[in-house]
Amino acid sequence: MSSPHLLWLLSGVGGILVLASILGEILRQRLSPDGTNPVIENLNARIAAWWVMVILLAIAFLAGKTGVVLLFALCSFAALREFLTLTTHNRGDHWSLVACFFLVLPLQYYFVLIDWYGMYAVFVPVYVFLLLPVLSALRGSTKDFLVRVSETQWALMICVYCISHVPALLYLQIPGFEGRNVILIAYLIFVVQLSDVMQYVWGKLLGRTKIAPTLSPSKTWEGFIGGSLTAIAVGTSLWWMTPFTMAQAAGMCLILTLMGFFGGLVMSAIKRDRGVKDWGHLIAGHGGFIDRLDSVIFAAPIFFHVTRYYWSLT
Amino acid sequence: MSLRVRSLAASLTGQAISVFARFMTAPRAIWQGIEPVPRQRVYFANHSSNGDFVLLWTVLPPNLRRQTRPVAALDYWLKSPLRAFIGREVFNAVLIDRRPEARVADPVAQMVEALDQHASLILFPEGQRNSSDAVLLPFKSGLYHLAKSQPEVDLVPVWIANLNKVMPKGEIIPVPLICTLTFGAPLHLSADEAKDAFLARASSALLALAPGNPA
Structure with a gap:
């Protein structure tokens, strides 16, 4: 590959x-x-x-494909473990939580692996959405029921559904780009993470005006604009390795950095609500898997669908 | 030869159990009141799951792990050959009999003997798994007797958070959730401190480490 x-x-x-x-x-x-x-x-x-x-x-x-699918399935597992540690659930949800990890997650990645788009695009938002609450309902506990099932569904959408769109990029069929799809993944991750890193750097150097003071003290307009522009400039200059023209690449990079920024914002709001600084502790210096992946989580499905709609045959 | 095979099997089983525990709980040790240094200690923790001592054992650095023995119930761990292998050979547990009418050895004497051989201990002073709504059950007196007979040994409170959600009582399949283990400052018996006063102090020192409680 x-x-x-x-x-x-x-x-x-x-x-x-x-x-x-x-x-x-x-x-x-x-x-x-x-x-x-x-x-x-x-x-x-x-x-x-x-x-x-x-x-x-x-x-x-x-x-190869299996390796990439496996890597992101493991990332999903670690992210889901972090997310569900912070959500509301009680003993009545035990079976639905077990199903999240050992049924929903493997199935979603299996559908990606066999390239069954019609299934993996709707599996979590339709089938799991309707069937998983049944497991909790059957156990009979109604206390906080809506809160419990909603938070579990949110965990699956963020940690399994969205992340699975990264390896799904390998299966797009773009004329003239055959055999190079792995570039799409590398490009997505590179632009989004570069934007994160450069927002951190610009913020540390020039950051003055906070964007959302109640949410995150480290997100500033100076950091956001400096970081995004840097990532867009670098991403655009790499257009020749993508299926995009230079102008298209600039537009894609704008989408990627914006979605990445939104991801960081929304996931910070959840952390604030739950009173934690980081999602986990396994990635030294960064926190948890979700702390590092939040921007990719928001950018991946949009990048996948825009690319698929305008460039892919399938 | 077969002895060496058994001890190799025990060591590998220990590693496997430890890897599985990490996979399920990504345990995080917070050394809040004490450092992980090789001193003789009695770690005493809240008990809500059968996995408690495995998790505590797992987060200890390997050099401390080798000299740390859990104190466990003989009636549970000798029930089947597999449990006996895990209890005795993998974890080198100090097996005590909780049934006064059946016991042949005094539990406190067994623990003191292990301490005399320079082992550290993992102890659950509640004496049984807590499946009640109370955060912590009243402590049994064993901890006091240990503190009295071995006053120089550090008694370290350890709060294990979340493991009861990983595997609630009665469930078969565990659900992966992150667990934290908070190690507090060591306790010692004060001069002429009474039994009940000491046990109350130990219990509140442990409770203070629970998340949501001011440290």
Whole structure:
């Protein structure tokens, strides 16, 4: 599944990470020689985690379609574990929660793997939406029933349905782009995450005006505009490896950065409501899987459908 | 030879149980009142699930894990050969008999003997799984007797959160949810502290670690 463009993109990301690692080390020696500056320590932890994430993604790309589907199924599992830890449920929901992990999640990714679009596009929003509450209803507990089933459905939409649209990109049939679909995934993740990182960098350098003070103290207009423009500029300059023209690529990048930003905003609101700072703790420096994936979660389905509608034969 | 095979099997089974526990609960240890250093300790925790000691054992660093033995009920762990293998050989549990009429050894004496051999212990002072609505059941007196006979050993409260939702009593299949284990500051018996006063202090020290309670 490798293509020369993918290798170039991965080498480019590798180069950025080498640069970031060197910069992080210089900053550490200057500002935090005894490891006590939390911002610098967090920055270096983030860079180290990026290495791991990029290497895992590269391995999955090499392993082919099954590898990519499996990697994102595991991400879904970890994200769902984080999400359902914070939602409302009681003992009457035990079977529906078990079904979320061991039935809904594997089936959704199986449908993606066998390229059954008609099923994976409606499985969670139609079949699961209607059938899963039945399991909770049969157990007879009505306390907070609507809250419980709604939050469980939300967890599945965010953590399983949306994330599964990333590997689904592998199955689009774009004339003249055969065998290179993995670029779509790399491009989606690269633009969205670059936008996240650059919003963090611009925000730290120039951030003054908070966008939503009650939601997140770190989201500023300066960071958002600087980060998005940087990601759009870099993403547009890579148009030649995508199925898009330069103008189309710019439009796609605008969609990706906007949706990514919205994802961060909405998921922050949920964290605020539940009184937690991070979704989890497994990705050092970043928090949980959802903390790192929130922007991809919102961007992936839209990117998938716009690409499918305008460029794909299926 | 067969002894070595058994001990290898025990070690691998321990690893497998630990990996499974991590997969289901992604356990997070918060060392709030104490550091994970090799000192002799009695970790005492709330007990709401059969997986409690497995999770506590799993989040200990490997060098501490090797010298830490759970205190568990003999009537439960000797019921089948598989349980006996897991209880005795995998976790090296100190098996105590909860039935005074049937017991041949005194539980406190067994625990003190393990401490004399420099082991650390995992203890559930409620004495049974808590499936009631109360957050914590009243403590049995074993913890006090240990504190009295081994005053230099750290008694470390550990609150295990969420595991009862992973596997509620009566369910067969666990549901994956994140669990946290909060390690508090160590307790010791004060000079001329009475039994009830000490147990109440230990109980409130443990309760203070529960999420939602001010630390």
